[in-house]
Amino acid sequence: MKTTKLLFLAALPIALAFTTLTGKYVSRAVHTEFFSSTPAEDIRANNYAGTGTIDPATGSVAFSIPMQSFEFEKALMQKHFNSADFLDTQAFPKAKFKGTISNIKTMDLNTNGSYPAQVEGEMTIKDKTNPVSAKGTITVKDGKLSIESKFPITLAEYGVAFQKGKPSTNVAKTVEVTVNGDFAVE
Template identity: 40%
Template sequence: MKKITIVVACLLMAGTAMQAQKYFTRDGNVAFFSSTPIENIEAHNSKATSVLDAESGRMEFAILIKAFQFEKALMQEHFNENYMESSTYPKATFKGAVKDWSKVNLSKDGEYPVTVAGDMTIHGVTQTVEAPGVITVKGDAISAASEFPIAVADYDIEIPAVVRDNIAKEVKVTVAIDYQPLSR
């Protein structure tokens, strides 16, 4: 009976440890910036959802397109209605993994340069992407950051000829995530 109790206790502890191996946020920050000679376009979204599996390095993101905030209301309206068609394509997603996850030591404070690769879906189009990033460990806190370009044409986002010179063909995307342990 004592052996069964020890085995059950070990299984329960292992289950608890496995639960603590996932990290989550609903408050991730994603921004994009586009520069042209006529006008700069910048938007911020502080409601990105992300999950990080600390055992495998797999990560997923979901971003509501309508949650991007612009300095000018008209830009935001055109972005949602004319370009991103956010009623038809309400979110952007990423499903992938940190390629060099074995280099990240979650029990040791530090900044770990990594490469993230996976499938990004924007405007109903999925592309395989790879981007540099940094995983930062400080105490029990884990954060992730990345900056990478996205070509608008890769996601079938049509820019009308009349404003084509006002919108860059490539936008710079910046991601900053502070993860919390996922508790069940």
């Protein structure tokens, strides 16, 4: 009986060391920012209501961003963003990304540190899906992950294009998207 207890106690730290690798990392507060810069004006919007999962065993990642949760400096910008002429967030309430961290096997997610990440996947906005390739950083600290990535998206690829009028000069054709979040095992 004592031998069994000793074996259990000896095996417990080993089992706990690998617990992180078996669960998925989850975040319910992914921050997404987009930035548009033109000679007419800069437009920046922030959204703190995204969700995300990372599976360390496969490298698969998934993010969902509620589009109506973007906050703008000016109320009129937010109104235009949500309107049927722009992103029609009532008809298309979420943006989604599904992909893979292609170099996940080079990371030791049980060891504190920062790791460069290469992500390949597909972004869906307004029911239009396009491939996205992005570099980022995964930082491990005390069993939790923090992620950050910055990449461009071309609005016309997602059905957002302006041929004339103020939007054609005020909104950049390609915007910079920054995603970051803190993830814990669930």
